Amino acid sequence: MIDRLTPRILALVGCLAALVPAFAQNDLRTAQARLTLQFLTDPAGEQCRRIETSDPASLIPVALHRTFHDDFDEHPLLNGKWVPHYAGGAAWPQARYWGGDGSDFKRKTTYNGEQQIYVDPRYGGRTTTPLGLDPFKVRDGILSIVATRTPPALKSVLFNNEYVSGILTTQSWFSQKYGYFEIRSKIPVGTGVWPAFWMLADDGGWPPEIDVMEGRGQRPGDLVMTTHWRIPATGRVGSCGFDFSLPGAVTDFHDYGVLWMRDRLVYFIDRKPVSDIKVPIGFDDPMYMIVNLAMGSKYFEGVGFVDAESPVTVEFEIDRISAYQFDSY
Incomplete structure (x- = not known):
């Protein structure tokens, strides 16, 4: 979601159902306390690659146990698991976290050209009085992050942003080095709509960044999974990832995850491996999870x-978010 570069390698994948044997499948409607995933036996390369094999001999299992889980049976700000803004880390210069509570610096990434501000019921914008704006709705165990047009009377108070929306991060509460990180969600669409589930280093630095899932709002059914890192020799940011076509992503819940190992990152859709890459340099610190609905991108x-033409109201529906650690690693 930061310093966004166009992925260098793009591929449309129309069918994901036959990538791994049936025994590797788990009930996707729940987040089990224990989980088994599969990845390719041969090493990942320096650049990301698509995984299209259905040969059981090419895949090996890995066992994990759950370390974080929220199935959103209650409002996400009631359980102490989430923070509704970027929480800190001045080492990430573009975010300018030191703007303070009365600033929008913690509540959007201006560099991206975003046109929303992330709010919560206690946020007052330019004032010290809470505005009572709540972008988080829970219905029947489903969390919706809701983006709406900024009320005209509040636009100047909210730094003239076009939309109010929501972000949740586990920074300073939960971070983990290695393991599997997953969201089960629908992907909303519309001009300017940019939902994402991603990860950053808990020390506040950037990159590294793992984009587990990003939706392209103008392209229904198109989602992106990307790795970002800094190239030591040049100081430039390297990126490698793929687009995947999943027509039911708008109307149906699917699982999007990443398995972070010492030697590779493996991306999953519905717990089937779809791409991997050798872990780039700089992935040294635990990472925290972020889920948000941005509006607008440069x-x-x-x-x-x-x-x-952008929708007046957009809902990013999320069934659950979970993290797992290896049983032995």
């Missing part, structure tokens, strides 16, 4: 800027 193709 660099991320297929999102676009907010315009008259």
Whole structure:
């Protein structure tokens, strides 16, 4: 979600159902306390690659146990697991976290050209009085992060952002080095709509960044999984990832995850491996999880800027978010 570069390698994958044997499948409606996933036996390369094999001999299992879970049976700000803004770390210069509670610096990434501000019921914008804006709705165990047009009367108070929306992060509460991180969600669409589930280093630095799932709002059924790192020789940011076509992503819940190992990152859709990459340099610290619904993007193709055709209200529906650690590693 930061310093967004167009992925270098793109591929449309129309069918994901036959990638791993049936015994590797788990009930996707729940987040089991224990989980088994599979990945390729041969080492990952320096650049990411698609995984299209259904040969059991090419896949090996790994066992994990659950370390974090929220199935959103209650409001996400009631359980102490989430923070509704970027929480800190001035080592990430573009975020300028030191703006303070009365600033929008903790509540959007201006560099991306985002046109929303992340709010919560206690946030007052330019004032010290809470505005009572709540972008988080829970219904029947489903969390919706809701983006709506900013009320005209509050626009100046909210730094003239076009939308109010929501973000949840586990920074300073939960982070983990290695393991499996997963969201089960639907992916909303529309001009300017940019939902994401991603990870950053808990020390506040950037990169590294793992984009487990990003939606391109102008391209229904198109989702992106990308790794970002800094190249030591040049100081530039390297990126490698793929687009995947999943027509039911808008209407149906699917699981999107990443398995972080010492030597590789493996991306999963519905717990089937779809791509991997050798872990780049710089992935040394535990990482925390972020889920958000941004509106508008300067660099991320297929999102676009907010315009008259953008929806008045958008809901990013999330069934659960979970993390797992290896049984032995």
